[in-house]
Every structure is written in C-alpha cells, then in structure tokens.
Amino acid sequence: MKKEVKNGLLLLVFIIMMAIIIRTLSGGETLADLEKKTPKATVETIKETIIEETIVDYTTTLERVYNAQRTAAEAITSYLAMQVIPEKIEPDPVELEAESMESSRTTYQEGFYYEPLSEEVKTRITGISYPTDSLVPYEDLRCVKILHYNFDGILQEGELICNQAIAQDMVEIFYELYLANYQIAKMVLIDAYGADDNLSMEDNNTSAFNYRVVSGTSRLSKHAYGLAIDINPMQNPFVDINEDGSLYSSPAGSEIYTDRTITFDHKIDEQDLCYQLFIEHGFIWGGHWKSYQDYQHFQKEIE
Numbered sequence: 001m002k003k004e005v006k007n008g009l010l011l012l013v014f015i016i017m018m019a020i021i022i023r024t025l026s027g028g029e030t031l032a033d034l035e036k037k038t039p040k041a042t043v044e045t046i047k048e049t050i051i052e053e054t055i056v057d058y059t060t061t062l063e064r065v066y067n068a069q070r071t072a073a074e075a076i077t078s079y080l081a082m083q084v085i086p087e088k089i090e091p092d093p094v095e096l097e098a099e100s101m102e103s104s105r106t107t108y109q110e111g112f113y114y115e116p117l118s119e120e121v122k123t124r125i126t127g128i129s130y131p132t133d134s135l136v137p138y139e140d141l142r143c144v145k146i147l148h149y150n151f152d153g154i155l156q157e158g159e160l161i162c163n164q165a166i167a168q169d170m171v172e173i174f175y176e177l178y179l180a181n182y183q184i185a186k187m188v189l190i191d192a193y194g195a196d197d198n199l200s201m202e203d204n205n206t207s208a209f210n211y212r213v214v215s216g217t218s219r220l221s222k223h224a225y226g227l228a229i230d231i232n233p234m235q236n237p238f239v240d241i242n243e244d245g246s247l248y249s250s251p252a253g254s255e256i257y258t259d260r261t262i263t264f265d266h267k268i269d270e271q272d273l274c275y276q277l278f279i280e281h282g283f284i285w286g287g288h289w290k291s292y293q294d295y296q297h298f299q300k301e302i303e
Contacts, residue, residue, distance in 0.1 A: 104116055106167070106168070106171075108168070108171035108172060108175060109171070109175050111145070111146070111147040111157070112145070112146050112147065112171040112174065112175045112178075113144075113145055113171065114142040114143060114144040114145070114162075114167040114168075114170065114171060115142065115143055116138075116139070116141075116142060116143070117138050117141055117142070117143055117161070118143070121143050121161075122138060124189065124191055125161070125189065125191050128191040128194060128195045129161075129189065129190050129191050129195040129209060129210045129211060130209075130211055131211055134211050135220075136211065136224065136225055136226070139164075140163055140164055140225075140226070141161055141162070141163060141164065141209060141226050142161070142162060142163070142164045142167040142226075143159065143160075143161055144159070144160050144161070144162055144167055144170045144171060144208075145157060145158070145159055146158045146160075146170070146171060146174040146175070146178070146187070147174075147178050148174060148177065148178055148182070148183075148184045148187060149178070149181055149182070149183050149184070150183060150184065150185060150186060151183050151185050151266070153181075153183070156186070156187070158174070158184065158186075158187030158188075158206070159187060159188060159189055160187055160189065160206070160207060160208045160209070160229070161189060161208060161209035161226060162208040162209055162226040162227070162229065163209075163225055163226035163227050163302070165227070165300070165302045166226070166227060166300050166302075169281045169282075169283075169300070170208075170229075172281070173274075173277045173278060173281060176273070176277055177273065177274060177277065180273055182273055182274060183265075183266060184206050184231065184232060185204035185205070185206070185232055185234070185266075186203070186204065186205050186206065187205065187206040187207070188205060188207075189207065190205070190207040190209075190210045192205075193205070195210055195211075195212070197210060197212065197215075198250070198251060198252075200233075201230070201233040201234065201237075201250065201251035201254075201296075202234070202251040202252055202253065204232060204233060204234040204235075205233070206229070206230060206231045206232060206233075207223075207229070207230060208223065208226055208228065208229040208230075209223060209224075209226040210223045210224065211223075211224045212224055222299040227299055227300050227301075227302060228297060228298065228299035228300075229297075229298050229299075230294075230296040230297055231268065231274060231296055231298070232266050232268070232296060233251055233254070233296040234251060234253065234254050234257070235254070235257050235264065235265070235266040235267055235268075236257070236266075236267065236268045236287075236295035236296035237249045237250055237251065237254035237255075237257055237258060237295060237296065238250040238286075238292070238293070238294045238295075238296070238297075239258050239292060239293045239294075239295070240291075240292035240293075241292075260287075260295070268285075268287065268295055268296070269287070275287075278298040281300075282300055283298040283299060283300045284298065284299050284300070284301070285297070285298055286298070286299070
C-alpha cells in the first residue's frame with residue numbers, strides 16, 4: 001500500500017509540473033505569478049492544502065480499489081468453497097459386464113445370437129448342469145438365443161448352451177427353421193429341471209449342454225461338451241430293445257411315437273427340414289444308429 005501511495009504522489013507531482021509548464025507556455029498565471037500577488041505565507045498554505053487534499057483523494061481511491069479487490073477475492077474463495085466436488089463414481093460391475101457381453105456377442109440375425117456365459121448364467125448353471133468339478137471350462141461354452149414357434153404357433157425366445165465350436169451352426173440352423181415356421185415345443189436351459197434329463201424330455205424340452213454321462217455308462221456324453229442337442233424329444237424318443245425283446249422308449253409317454261413308419265406332426269426323419277439342416281452342417285443323427293435309435297439327438301464331432 002505504501003508503495004502505491006508513493007507512486008501516486010510521484011504521478012501527482014508530475015501532473016502539477018506539467019500543469020505549470022502548460023500554463024506558462026499558454027501565457028496563463030503560474031504559481032510564480034501567484035506568489036507575486038499573494039503573500040508568501042498564503043501561497044504556501046494554498047500549495048500545502050492542494051497537495052494534502054490531492055493525496056487524501058488519491059489515497060482514498062486506492063483504498064477503495066484495494067478493498068474492492070479484496071472483497072472480490074473473498075467472494076471467489078467463498079464461492080469455490082461452496083462448490084461440491086463430485087465423488088468418484090466407481091463403474092457399475094453389472095453395466096461393465098453388460099457392455100463387455102454386448103461387445104463379444106455374435107449376432108447372426110435379429111433375435112439370433114450367441115455370447116460367452118455371463119456371470120448371471122454361470123450362477124444359474126453352476127452346481128446343476130455344470131458341476132464344480134467339470135472338465136469343460138466356461139470359456140468353451142456359449143449361451144445361444146433364438147426365436148422359434150411353439151406347438152401353438154406362438155413366437156417364443158429360446159435359450160440353450162452349447163460348445164463355442166457349434167454356436168454359429170445353432171443360430172444358422174434355427175434361423176432357417178424360424179423362417180419355415182418350424183415348431184419346437186419349448187427351449188429352456190435344462191437347469192430348470194435340476195439338470196434331470198428325464199424330466200426335461202418328459203416336458204418336451206429342447207436342450208443341449210448338460211454335463212452328464214451316457215445313460216448306463218461312465219462315459220461323458222456329447223452333451224457334457226455342449227456338442228449335442230435333443231429336439232422335441234417326446235415325438236422323437238430314444239428307442240432300444242429290452243433283453244426280453246420288448247421295446248424300450250424314453251421319455252415316458254413317448255411309446256406312441258416309436259413306430260417311425262407312420263406320419264405325425266413334429267416327427268424327425270430324413271424328409272424333415274430339421275434333419276436336413278443339421279446334416280448339411282456336419283452333424284450326426286442318432287436316428288441312424290444301429291444298436292439303438294435316438295431320434296431327437298444330433299451331435300457334431302470336433303477335431
């Protein structure tokens with residue numbers, strides 16, 4: 001503040017000097033003229049009064065400017081202190097996973113796509129169709145979504161899990177079936193039946209992955225690797241001959257569909273579109289097996 005006053009006084013002296021010079025050049029009355037007309041004591045008093053008043057006015061102005069600056073600075077500081085700094089929001093794991101799943105999703109046609117197993121799907125199947133000691137890693141499997149018509153002709157969204165090696169086959173085959181209005185009774189994960197294959201078949205459910213052995217053996221089924229699918233099992237049962245020569249059929253209630261020489265709805269045979277599409281994609285049909293027939297079953301050998 002003292003430095004500012006000093007600078008102001010220097011400026012004031014400069015202004016007074018310039019005023020004297022200008023007045024002299026213009027022929028006006030100078031302080032020297034004033035001194036000749038006015039007693040010396042009076043002149044000095046006038047000069048001191050002018051200088052004191054000027055200093056007071058200038059000092060007051062500088063103080064006002066300083067106070068205004070200080071007030072503005074305090075206002076800015078107060079304003080900034082009132083601002084709420086947003087808390088760092090951690091990304092939502094669910095949203096991150098959804099974005100990740102969508103980026104890794106393979107869409108064939110609208111409503112027909114496959115993707116890696118989400119955490120939600122893993123939770124649904126672990127300990128049921130997917131035991132904790134499974135030899136098949138989650139990464140080998142894909143969740144497939146397709147559209148299909150049920151036996152009432154109503155459009156449904158189907159869901160199945162299969163091996164990544166046949167996921168593209170699944171969406172391509174079922175898209176062609178969808179275009180042809182081919183009917184599939186239902187398609188939900190076998191976990192809805194506690195991974196019980198018999199219960200799933202009795203409900204005429206179409207399914208693929210289920211970590212299980214071939215019935216009556218200790219050998220893993222192709223279903224355990226997600227490389228097989230059973231379609232409309234009630235109308236296309238597993239058929240074998242009992243030791244007494246009688247006919248065995250699974251699931252229960254499918255006995256009326258064991259005679260493959262007769263015609264009925266949803267029957268899979270060599271004239272059926274479902275059969276033709278799976279064969280075109282390199283699948284093997286269980287209906288061709290010699291020792292027994294599994295008319296619902298298609299599987300693919302992967303090298």
